Amino acid sequence: MNWLSVLVPVFNVEPYLEECLASVIAQVEQLGGAQAGVEVLVLDDCSTDGSAALMQALARRWPGQLRLMAHERNQGLSAARNSMIDAATGEYLWFLDSDDKLLPGSLSALQGITRTHAPDVVLCDFQVWRERMTLKHRLRGELHRSSFDGAARGLLSDRCSVLADVLMPGELHAWSKISRRSLWADDLRFPVGQYFEDMATMPLMMLRASSFYYADQPWVAYRQRATSILATPNLGKAIDQARALVAFRAALEGSGCAGDARLQLALAHQSARNFIGAMRYLDGMQGSAAERQGAMRTVRESFAASSPLAPDALCKAYGSRGWWLRRAKLRQWLKAAAMAGIGS
The missing domain is CATH 3.90.550.10 (Spore Coat Polysaccharide Biosynthesis Protein SpsA; Chain A)
Structure with a gap:
């Protein structure tokens, strides 16, 4: 074998x-x-x-x-x-x-x-x-x-x-x-x-x-190639990035790791990175306002579905660890979503 x-x-x-x-x-x-x-x-x-x-x-x-x-x-x-x-x-x-x-x-x-x-x-x-x-x-x-x-x-x-x-x-x-x-x-x-x-x-x-x-x-x-996924963004990639960890979050709930605090923070942090990356692209996306708003809504909902911590709790965790830049970036893009009419 x-x-x-x-x-x-x-x-x-x-x-x-x-x-x-x-x-x-x-x-x-x-x-x-x-x-x-x-x-x-x-x-x-x-x-x-x-x-x-x-x-x-x-x-x-x-x-x-x-x-x-x-x-x-x-x-x-x-x-x-x-x-x-x-x-x-x-x-x-x-x-x-x-x-x-x-x-x-x-x-x-x-x-x-x-x-x-x-x-x-x-x-x-x-x-x-x-x-x-x-x-x-x-x-x-x-x-x-x-x-x-x-x-x-x-x-x-x-x-x-x-x-x-x-x-x-x-x-x-x-x-x-x-x-x-x-x-x-x-x-x-x-x-x-x-x-x-x-x-x-x-x-x-x-x-x-x-x-x-x-x-x-x-x-x-x-x-490192110029044609990599991150180097050539599009609407589908932004949405898939935001939702990449949704299935893992669901599977985690049925495991013995669901209540692990370190894992919750790590998953919330990666979910936030996905949210920020997707929002950054959508913010400059060409296309109709309705299409852009719909995509942002999907991205925001995917963040909520993949992160075990609510945004306020994650920002608090960032602050308690001195991760000020991470907290500032998350707040910036949460605000951008809110300004686009996407609820928190």
Whole structure:
């Protein structure tokens, strides 16, 4: 049985795909190649560039190392990941975007952790990958971005604390969380046709886990592209950002973590960030006043549905911790919603 499945969805990434897959295959070969117990699934979601042909060429270059899949019609990132989840045979799943890459030593480190500690979920850090890294980017800490606020290099079993320490930094991407395949029951998949699918899904997956391990080293190089979700906003993205954690809030109510104060604050804080991000876009949106007001209403309602703390309680929590800027920003956008005729 394979101990790991690396899942790589592909859509119009011809300039980046070879470097991504080479970063994986080089490490698989270091672990023993075909005997390493690692399968690499690559699914083409009806690319319109040369990605599909490149996949075939790379499969010939690395015979037996890539397991190729394809959709008959374009269905989006979530559907591509879901198809690969269904097909995966590994004990653990690692989602890797096809324009990113694994950093050297990451597979070996992961294997050591799973063999020694056997956690349900392994968390890792990442680095921002730019065509040109300047001093400004280095000073921002882009060579090592943390995805977790809790303790490192030990088995963790306090699910509530782990969730709080994931939500607080807000790094909720799928590729920094390697998880047991058994956590992905038939009722847990990425939402098809929805943006911010990682944020909508990964907390739900972690709510099902019992043990965690945080490796405080960057394992993934995250490519910064001008066409990323945050760089190209639209109305649908704003609404999906605001509602990304609504399902998690509902699931949390039926868990043993519903009353955890740290988790409540962390979830409220991330919900506020989502609200502010969505409102900032809608504030400058082109279109009719009625459309803009309707979208703002949806965003405001989603904030209320995802945050376990009311806005006044969250502002008070910010103030008690000296988080004045966070409080000021939240009040600013709550006021903007009120001025647009959206109730508090």
